[in-house]
Amino acid sequence: MLWRAVVLLATTVVVISSEKVRYDKYRVYRVHPAGDEQLRFLASFAKYHNDIQFWKEPRVVNKPADVMVSPEMQTSFLEGLEANGIQATVYVDNVQTLIDNERGVRRQGESFGWEDYYTLEEIHGWLNSLSETYPDVVTPIVGGSSYEGREILGVNITFAPGNPVVVVEGGIHAGEWIGPATATWIINQILTTNDSAVRDTVRQFNFYVFPNLNPDGYVYTWTTDRNWRGTRTPYTPCYGADPNRNWDFHWGEEGASSTVCSSDFAGPEPFSEVETRTFSEFLASLGDDFQVYLDFHSYGQMLMFPYGLYSVTAPNYDDLLVITTKAVEALTARYGTQYTFGSIVDTIYAAAGSSLDWVMGVLGKRFVFVWELRDKGQYGQLLPADQIIPNSEETFDSILSILRDVLAQIESSHS
Numbered sequence: 001m002l003w004r005a006v007v008l009l010a011t012t013v014v015v016i017s018s019e020k021v022r023y024d025k026y027r028v029y030r031v032h033p034a035g036d037e038q039l040r041f042l043a044s045f046a047k048y049h050n051d052i053q054f055w056k057e058p059r060v061v062n063k064p065a066d067v068m069v070s071p072e073m074q075t076s077f078l079e080g081l082e083a084n085g086i087q088a089t090v091y092v093d094n095v096q097t098l099i100d101n102e103r104g105v106r107r108q109g110e111s112f113g114w115e116d117y118y119t120l121e122e123i124h125g126w127l128n129s130l131s132e133t134y135p136d137v138v139t140p141i142v143g144g145s146s147y148e149g150r151e152i153l154g155v156n157i158t159f160a161p162g163n164p165v166v167v168v169e170g171g172i173h174a175g176e177w178i179g180p181a182t183a184t185w186i187i188n189q190i191l192t193t194n195d196s197a198v199r200d201t202v203r204q205f206n207f208y209v210f211p212n213l214n215p216d217g218y219v220y221t222w223t224t225d226r227n228w229r230g231t232r233t234p235y236t237p238c239y240g241a242d243p244n245r246n247w248d249f250h251w252g253e254e255g256a257s258s259t260v261c262s263s264d265f266a267g268p269e270p271f272s273e274v275e276t277r278t279f280s281e282f283l284a285s286l287g288d289d290f291q292v293y294l295d296f297h298s299y300g301q302m303l304m305f306p307y308g309l310y311s312v313t314a315p316n317y318d319d320l321l322v323i324t325t326k327a328v329e330a331l332t333a334r335y336g337t338q339y340t341f342g343s344i345v346d347t348i349y350a351a352a353g354s355s356l357d358w359v360m361g362v363l364g365k366r367f368v369f370v371w372e373l374r375d376k377g378q379y380g381q382l383l384p385a386d387q388i389i390p391n392s393e394e395t396f397d398s399i400l401s402i403l404r405d406v407l408a409q410i411e412s413s414h415s
């Protein structure tokens with residue numbers, strides 16, 4: 001009980017608005033829960049957002065979880081682990097050092113690129129500029145809005161009317177900066193590739209790409225707290241819900257929290273968040289041409305498909321397993337990066353209320369995939385910017401593999 005009192009005290013100290021939150025000497029521990037009792041003990045930490053934050057949730061026995069702990073809390077945290085017989089290793093020694101080192105380089109006169117991370121304003125500026133550079137194929141498109149009134153801005157790339165539509169989404173979790181960076185790299189690649197085989201594949205689809213599904217959260221990660229995850233809807237006593245637990249399909253049933261302040265708080269009701277509600281309406285409006293949904297998160301190096309539920313299995317599970325097996329082979333072939341793959345619930349954990357599950361479960365789309373991009377925890381979501389391009393290249397290899405398999409399936413269903 002003592003550590004609880006310490007947590008409450010420390011939490012009140014950390015929450016100072018308008019200053020940038022610092023993570024000096026915050027450590028990340030990789031913990032190994034070996035039983036349900038140990039899982040429950042770790043989960044009880046989740047309420048204390050600022051001092052103890054899960055980088056990877058402890059949800060499954062014998063699967064490691066990553067827990068970030070403030071310097072003030074480390075002693076009592078380790079005592080708690082010891083009392084409960086939980087093994088742990090220090091995985092990141094100083095989180096602030098990773099934050100200080102993640103940014104990359106910007107060349108003079110370059111307004112956008114992939115050797116550094118970019119602000120929401122810069123990303124939106126670049127997206128809007130594309131319709132001037134490629135007026136015949138690119139149209140800026142607003143897919144929804146945020147609590148604070150920002151646009152969920154994307155681009156529509158149309159090569160030929162009636163092509164199957166691919167929706168690409170990144171940044172639903174605010175702090176996972178590699179997602180938006182990868183999404184913009186892919187837009188650029190689709191528009192500029194000189195590889196005729198790549199061009200042949202991408203031109204048989206139309207794309208809607210939304211790099212930042214959670215614009216308020218993304219802005220907040222730049223201005224105030226680099227490790228912010230959710231929306232910025234004001235709840236009491238904490239801000240925000242997890243927009244990837246908020247979609248209206250088996251909402252709140254498994255792998256989501258009903259506790260405000262918890263990092264995976266599912267919201268007070270399905271589609272309580274402006275972002276998920278408006279973007280789901282946009283997705284529903286795309287109709288039958290919409291066939292493929294690709295979603296970027298980090299980290300963990302996993303390629304997955306629905307469902308994040310024990311109670312429901314994808315009707316085309318076997319097909320999706322074959323498609324992801326081939327896609328991961330293509331991904332690994334470039335730089336040797338190792339991915340695990342399978343359904344969400346088999347590969348990572350149950351996570352009811354994700355966009356992915358809703359797109360398959362409610363809209364009935366069959367080709368629905370999510371990446372947990374680089375890395376495996378050395379940097380977590382604080383991935384150094386010099387990994388943006390190699391990460392994007394290998395990811396795009398896996399996307400091309402998926403798109404070619406989708407084309408083959410569409411053709412065979414027509415013949």
Ligand SMILES: [Zn+2]
Nearest residue numbers: 173176297298
């Ligand atoms: Zn995520």
